[in-house]
Amino acid sequence: MYSNNDNSIEKIYILQPVLDEKDKDIKLIHDETISLIESAGAIYCGSFLAKIREIHPATYIGSGNLDKIKNRLEDLDVTILFNGSLSPSQTLNISAALGDCKVIDRTTLILAIFAKNAKSSEGKLQVELAQLKYMYPRLKGKGEGLSRLGGGIGTRGPGESKLETDRRRIRVRLSYLENKLNELSTRRNLISERRKKSNVPVISLIGYTNTGKSTLLNLLTGANVQAENKLFATLDPTTRSFVIDNTTFLLTDTVGFLRELPHHLISAFHSTLESALDCDLALIVCDATADYEMQLETTMKTLDALNFNVPHLIVMNKSENIINFDEYPSNSIYVSAKNNIGIERLKSEILHFFSAFNTDTELFIPYTKYHDYSKLKKYLNEISYKYLDDGIKVFARVPNIHMFRFEEFRVVH
Ligand SMILES: Nc1nc2c(ncn2[C@@H]2O[C@H](COP(=O)(O)OP(=O)(O)OP(=O)(O)O)[C@@H](O)[C@H]2O)c(=O)[nH]1
Ligand SMILES: [Mg+2]
Structure with missing residues (x-):
């Protein structure tokens, strides 16, 4: 919880610059910022839309707007949130013009939520x-x-x-x-290398903030990650295993994305994000009850900026109330993580995705190991085999996700 002074919750007043009055996104961004304020543990107490024709270098919004805000706020004890990015000198100039009141920008607010979470x-x-x-x-x-x-x-x-x-x-x-x-990043890379060697397929939950990624992780893996109606509830990646039809997968939940997320915030988390995005398949989770097109666009743009290029499935969560399914991308997988709906379909899509990747390989099974091999036979398709003096030579088609089970038998030419 944050406070203006030591014993009250911080009250935040939004200063929203408006360069183009016709921009429909302004209202959406403004409303989302109210959610950010609440997620930071502060209270939203009003807004001022500062219409400007151009950016004023010293104060961004110009002295006329500043006078109006000063009159409106009188001597209220509020923090001014400039809903954009300010240079250090603009921050100081606005603060001075408003009687030395506290001025923060969007980056500072998001960083405060990150610090809290x-x-x-x-x-x-x-x-x-x-x-x-x-x-x-x-x-x-x-x-x-x-x-x-x-x-x-x-x-x-x-x-x-x-x-x-x-x-x-x-x-x-x-x-x-x-x-x-x-140091921590080196250690994390070592763990990630070890994980890769184990050949267990890794799936990442990726998407806009508050879409239900953590709820889905909890449902699929039985984890107990905090899931709540707040932006950026998750900051640290969590990985848990789960099993579909005898196949083990790792599932990673990570920080969500947000439109207008200042670039240096992404770079601050670049190395953790990179390792969380180091996966074989991404589940791009959207909130079907919100502006999923914007969520998808933001997510894809952010992934592009991170040079992320992994196959993905689109998971339309919170779908329990959808009436018209035609409005959504035709390749969506509809689930409700909260109500455990559509999860079997999601699991079979995941299996289908991975089973599309097979490798034809040669195995040699010494007779002394045949018992071990017979337990694994259900994971492959034998194409042909030949009995030799000391064992069996098998040509087989193995799903890549199961290949690790056969490491000791593989013949490398
Ligand atoms: N109606 C409905 N609400 C859901 C569903 N799944 C999750 N929620 C709610 O959506 C909110 C956000 O869920 P989280 O799992 O925390 O979302 P997240 O994507 O992990 O969010 P961040 O970590 O903040 O980015 C919570 O209040 C959940 O209870 C669903 O299927 N239907
Ligand atoms: Mg989360």
């Missing part, structure tokens, strides 16, 4: 690094710490408060965090 040590370090990097230039030239900004969003990291320090100490902290994250 990061649970793993790596997630916490990543958020702290992103926060410090974002705030560092905002300290420049002021010659003072962040203490004058008071408590609340944009002033605290996920760990103990480290922002009450001077710039030199921040630099030391930045390099410590970078080194620590490099």
Whole structure:
């Protein structure tokens, strides 16, 4: 929970710049920002739409708009959320024009949600690094710490408060965090390599935030990941195994995407995202009750920016209330993770996807190992075989997902 002063919940007033009044997305982005404020544990207390013909370099919205806001807010104790990106000097100028009130931008708000929801040590370090990097230039030239900004969003990291320090100490902290994250990333790569060698197929749940990815992970794997009606409830990736028809899969749930997500927030999580997206199949989860086209477009664009190029299936979640299925992409798989609907179909689509990938291979089974092999025969199709003195030579068609079971028998030419 964040507060303007030490004992009240932070009240946030949205300052929405409007460059093009006909832009239909403005209302949607504005409404989504209210959800972001709630997800940060703060209270939304109003908005001002600042119509501008062009961006004013010093204050973005110009002095006329600033005067109007000042009049409207009088001396209310609120934090101004600029719903976009501000340069450090624009932030300071707006704050000064509004009587030194606290001004944050969209990045700072999202970072505050990340800070609140990061649970793993790596997630916490990543958020702290992103926060410090974002705030560092905002300290420049002021010659003072962040203490004058008071408590609340944009002033605290996920760990103990480290922002009450001077710039030199921040630099030391930045390099410590970078080194620590490099170490963790090396360790994560090793784990991922080991996983690849085990040949168990990996599936990732990917998609817009709040679409039901964690609910689906919980349903499929029996995990107990937090799922709630908040944006960015999940930050740290979680991987759990599950079985369909004797085949084991790994399923990874990761951070959701959001439109207008500032680019450096994606890069802050680049290495965790990359490892979470290191999969054989992606389930792109959409919320059928929301603007799924926008969700799909945002997800695909973000994946493109991450150079992600893995086959995917589109999973239309929250489908229990759909009346007209014709409105959705024809290749959608309809499920309701909350009500356990459509899950068998999803499982069979997953199996179908993987069984499309077979490899013809030669195996040699020593007679002494025949008993072991006979237990595995159900996982392959024998094309032909030949009895030799010390064992059987088998030519077989093996689904790639089962190949790992036959490693000890494979003949490599
Ligand atoms: N009506 C309905 N609600 C659902 C369904 N599946 C999930 N939800 C709800 O949607 C909300 C978000 O679910 P999560 O599983 O946390 O979504 P997520 O995609 O993991 O969200 P983030 O981690 O925040 O990106 C929760 O309130 C769920 O109860 C569904 O099939 N139908
Ligand atoms: Mg989640």
